[in-house]
Amino acid sequence: MDIKDEGVGKLFTDPDPDKARAVFREKNRKMENKLMPLKDAVAQFAKDGEYLVIGGFGANRTPIAACHELIRQKRKKMAFAGHTSTHDFQVLSAGKVFNKVDAAYVVGLEARGLSKVSRAYMESGEVEVTEWTNYALAARFKAAAMGVSFVPVRNMMGTDTFRYSGAKKVECPFTGMDYVLLPALYPDISIIHAHEADIYGNCRFKGVLTADLDTARATKRLIITTERIVKTEVFRNEPNQTSIPYYLVDAVCEVPFGAYPGNMEGEYFSDESHLKEWLIVEKDPATFKAFLDKNIFNCKNHFDYIEQNGGMEKMLELRRKELMIGGA
């Protein structure tokens, strides 16, 4: 197949499916109890220099507790999938956890504005960046989930998004049309926040799934944080509701309110005043450092963080807001 055009962006992962198969061959298929504290899961399964994916979309069902743990444990030099990465990108930029980014949506928090710290980090020259789109990254996870090395798509053509990507343009052997080929993305470590999981790692969700089901299948290691642990019977009674089967999962961590200050469908709405505070304190380095100490470095876990920001009363208020009860 002749390559008609190609982007100049670097690939931060190897798309070779046989190398991935060799890793997946060794993955544990036993239904074993994988319940552990988040601190231990991050220490054991996420290493410096690896490729990291954070599930969810923006500040929705995003494992923020795990992002805090990554910066508490001072992970560095990771590669990161910036797949509508908003508040998670802000947290990870604050800790300079990554220095390589596959960028689709970064540095912004959608309608809330742009993060000064994320932006300064991306403009510093310290971060290697390859461009993609949200769908392109989702499709790259899909290719990996299929166990192949690329997938053809019809976006990105004619733009600088293609020019600065790691994609290639070829002619279709069936129709003669042009296609962009996207290389499969097999992450080293992914972290996904689920509504319900059992101790083995089976997971169920509410609301949008973004790219998480393909991510779970593409990744070499997977940490699940969950709002609540449920019995395995919950899955066995309604197997069509299982979104992630246990054998994809390496660790299960029970972290209620684990997406706070983001939104968790059916559980709690985003804490908009706290997210606004994040954007404001970033403007002054000393204020921001004190803010990070208070909210992350001096917290032993996510419960401490929640206590610093209104505790259970705040969580109940966000729950009423999510459920649109009583004018909250």
Place this chain on the structure above:
Amino acid sequence: MSDFNAMELMICVASRELEDGATCGVGTGAPCAAAMLGQKVNSPNLVIMFEAGGIAPLLPEMPISVGDSRTTNKAILAGSMCEIMETASRGMLDYTFLGGAQIDMYGNFNSTRIGNDHQKPKVRFPGSGGANDFASFAWKTMVMTPQDSKRFVEKCTYITSPGWLDGGDSRAKSGLPLNTGPYKIITNMAVMDFEPESKRMRIISINPGYSVKTVEENCGFELLKKSNIIETKPPTDKELHILREEVDPYRYVIGR
């Protein structure tokens, strides 16, 4: 006729383009307001799609994020990024809206960077997100944006999302799906389309209170002019009432 601001005008004009039964991929803010207004005025069966996976929600209020739980409130489907973008790739997404830091005479968009060093840009913006995807796949792409010569540039420093690329038949030749592309550009001053042969941006109507001259002065390239430029139809009392009372009562968007 009531008083109205530029944002209200743009939202009303955009909403009239969305016919009943069409599908529309929207972001937060003005595009979402236009789609909600469209549903309440002319197009009760307009299908709203959000890139994170929400399809045909009954929106109780404006979402803050295109993936938040309001985007699946009483929805038909809570799907995935691939569900939405592959629906669009198959040719079932009629409209979308884009925005960005720069737009050029062919409707190409920059939402990635200012400055020429990609690894060390002068200013970094969020990037494509789903914009390149929607702009590649949707049949018709629309834009609502304030107009000035810094935003309307002869050539984008970086093309994030495709418009008509270099004009003429360059988009069709690029491999992007055929017969897709930019359709209407709605600004605070005027409404533009694209001349069918050259694919260059062209004035088709001028908003109340503005002139062709002002529109030209606030554009960094030469705009073509349709032979019969008309005045943009201002918002009706009904449109304004629904927009203010039902779509955006807290003025999140129309208060900007």
